[in-house]
Amino acid sequence: MNKPYRIVIVGSGLAGMAAADLLSRYGLHVLVADDNAHTGGQLLRKALYTEKGQGRFKTDWVKRHGFKLAERLKQSSIQILNGTQVLGIYPEHSILLETPDGRTSEHRADAIILATGAREKQIPFKGWSLPGVMATGAAQILMKSSGILPGRKTLIGGNSPLMLVLAAEILANRGHVQAVLDQSTIAGKLKSVAAQPSVIPKIIEAVAFFARLVAARVPYKQGLSIVEARGSNQLEEVVVARLDNTGSIIQGTGQIFPTDTLAVGYGFVPNIELSQQAGCAVSYDVDKGGWYVEVSNTMTTSVNNIYAVGEVNGIAGGGKSLVDGQIAAWDLLCKQGIVDLKTCKKQIQPLIRQRNRQLRYGRFLNRFCQLPPHSFASIPDGVTVCRCEEITMGDIRKQLSNGLATMNSIKRATRCGMGNCQARTCGPILSEIISALAEKPPTAIGCTSARAPVKAVSIDSLARMNSDNSDVGNTGNLV
Amino acid sequence: MADLRIASIARGKKISFSVNGKFYDAYEGEFLHAALLAAGYRMLRKTAKKNQPRGIFCGMGVCNDCLVTINGVSNQRACMTLVEDQMEIQLDE
Numbered sequence: 001m002n003k004p005y006r007i008v009i010v011g012s013g014l015a016g017m018a019a020a021d022l023l024s025r026y027g028l029h030v031l032v033a034d035d036n037a038h039t040g041g042q043l044l045r046k047a048l049y050t051e052k053g054q055g056r057f058k059t060d061w062v063k064r065h066g067f068k069l070a071e072r073l074k075q076s077s078i079q080i081l082n083g084t085q086v087l088g089i090y091p092e093h094s095i096l097l098e099t100p101d102g103r104t105s106e107h108r109a110d111a112i113i114l115a116t117g118a119r120e121k122q123i124p125f126k127g128w129s130l131p132g133v134m135a136t137g138a139a140q141i142l143m144k145s146s147g148i149l150p151g152r153k154t155l156i157g158g159n160s161p162l163m164l165v166l167a168a169e170i171l172a173n174r175g176h177v178q179a180v181l182d183q184s185t186i187a188g189k190l191k192s193v194a195a196q197p198s199v200i201p202k203i204i205e206a207v208a209f210f211a212r213l214v215a216a217r218v219p220y221k222q223g224l225s226i227v228e229a230r231g232s233n234q235l236e237e238v239v240v241a242r243l244d245n246t247g248s249i250i251q252g253t254g255q256i257f258p259t260d261t262l263a264v265g266y267g268f269v270p271n272i273e274l275s276q277q278a279g280c281a282v283s284y285d286v287d288k289g290g291w292y293v294e295v296s297n298t299m300t301t302s303v304n305n306i307y308a309v310g311e312v313n314g315i316a317g318g319g320k321s322l323v324d325g326q327i328a329a330w331d332l333l334c335k336q337g338i339v340d341l342k343t344c345k346k347q348i349q350p351l352i353r354q355r356n357r358q359l360r361y362g363r364f365l366n367r368f369c370q371l372p373p374h375s376f377a378s379i380p381d382g383v384t385v386c387r388c389e390e391i392t393m394g395d396i397r398k399q400l401s402n403g404l405a406t407m408n409s410i411k412r413a414t415r416c417g418m419g420n421c422q423a424r425t426c427g428p429i430l431s432e433i434i435s436a437l438a439e440k441p442p443t444a445i446g447c448t449s450a451r452a453p454v455k456a457v458s459i460d461s462l463a464r465m466n467s468d469n470s471d472v473g474n475t476g477n478l479v
Numbered sequence: 480m481a482d483l484r485i486a487s488i489a490r491g492k493k494i495s496f497s498v499n500g501k502f503y504d505a506y507e508g509e510f511l512h513a514a515l516l517a518a519g520y521r522m523l524r525k526t527a528k529k530n531q532p533r534g535i536f537c538g539m540g541v542c543n544d545c546l547v548t549i550n551g552v553s554n555q556r557a558c559m560t561l562v563e564d565q566m567e568i569q570l571d572e
Binding site for chain 2: 035036037042083119120129130131132133134135137138139141142143145146147148149150151152173174175233234235260384387388389390419420421424425456458
């Protein structure tokens with residue numbers, strides 16, 4: 001019996017779409033699973049700004065290319081499962097999915113491409129779980145996907161490059177930005193980053209955003225940290241100040257901003273959990289945004305026939321994601337004997353050169369957002385670190401003083417990272433905290449282990465498991 | 480709360496959904512967390528352990544802060560769900 005070769009791609013962002021597009025053009029059977037309701041990942045976030053009169057958002061060549069890809073995928077024979085969570089990958093490449101009909105089902109794949117993207121990095125402060133305090137990305141998504149402003153007036157803080165983009169987007173859509181408070185200083189950033197030609201366009205972009213702030217008379221302040229978010233059941237005011245190395249407020253620098261919305265962000269981390277669970281080797285590198293999935297020049301991971309593409313193998317933006325997806329696809333096509341080795345090499349080599357340039361940009365981006373260890377070491381005891389299990393900095397300090405100093409031991413002792421989000425929010429923070437307090441590199445502390453199901457799933461859903469592994473929910477046959 | 484809907488954006492069909500029995504307008508294509516925000520709901524639940532208020536945080540399905548009860552099914556991520564006509568939402572008060 002000659003079963004068709006099956007490829008499952010997890011994630012329909014730029015990397016996943018680029019791979020799916022190329023593979024399907026050579027006639028391969030591709031199934032794409034994505035947790036989101038829309039195809040396109042976090043960078044596209046629905047086409048609100050592709051049609052005329054649909055809000056005002058910045059588009060660049062990467063996004064324009066992404067929208068073209070999304071459109072082509074829609075017209076193709078590729079099966080895209082939106083609203084579908086991938087719960088785990090088992091030996092022999094059996095994949096466990098939960099479809100939006102609330103059923104789980106198991107599927108066989110001959111090759112898997114993991115394109116699970118990235119999420120925002122945060123640093124806890126008092127009151128950061130109060131409604132009204134949200135990630136900079138969350139504020140952007142509200143506008144881009146639903147056309148709704150994040151608040152009547154928005155205060156923007158942190159040290160993410162998204163801060164200026166968000167401010168510009170709120171202003172362009174006639175919202176109100178109260179102020180942009182950058183925790184770092186431009187001088188500090190320039191010192192820590194060796195400027196490179198590849199980042200000049202981004203600097204020009206930042207200057208353009210900055211000009212918009214000035215035109216709208218939005219204050220931009222440097223070196224200010226968020227100290228506390230206050231309010232009874234929702235945000236009412238934000239306390240900011242300059243902090244010294246011990247986290248104490250430098251006298252006379254404190255300020256209170258009355259506001260209903262605070263958008264904060266501190267850069268990005270790769271979504272490695274599914275790759276980890278599948279057994280792919282991971283490693284730590286500040287230049288790649290922290291823990292990332294190790295890949296070869298052709299995007300293969302340490303597990304046979306599993307590829308990892310895009311932000312999951314190192315944060316560097318959408319340009320790299322487009323390139324990664326194509327490299328993995330060419331490698332697969334070559335291994336399947338669909339294109340010969342010579343053609344494959346000819347296609348991959350220029351892509352690798354592009355990728356190296358994008359990795360250099362990624363290095364700049366990730367260093368730009370890197371906070372010093374004392375920012376984590378000085379988090380006050382009463383501050384919640386794990387939002388799901390409500391574990392505080394004090395709980396973590398106590399276990400550190402008991403002599404524990406690895407991710408997994410602190411996790412077991414405190415339950416930090418054992419809640420619904422499975423350490424997606426607090427994991428990268430805990431790593432920095434332990435690293436700072438124990439004065440050890442993150443690699444010595446380790447990464448929390450990831451087990452299936454890697455996403456929250458109801459028992460009901462698991463109980464209604466579809467045993468026929470050729471069907472996906474009620475969406476029809478895989479092949 | 481002032482209208483948070485961006486005026487320049489053309490919306491889908493006007494629909495109606497309820498929160499704890501009260502009805503609100505929304506538009507097809509909007510995500511539930513956004514429709515709730517536009518309806519004035521910032522707090523979406525209280526935590527089981529410490530009874531702390533929670534709302535929208537990551538907005539992209541990662542943090543599980545925006546869990547709400549949709550049509551009787553509890554613990555659904557509002558930010559990953561498109562609002563639908565006659566959807567019944569239950570929030571902690």
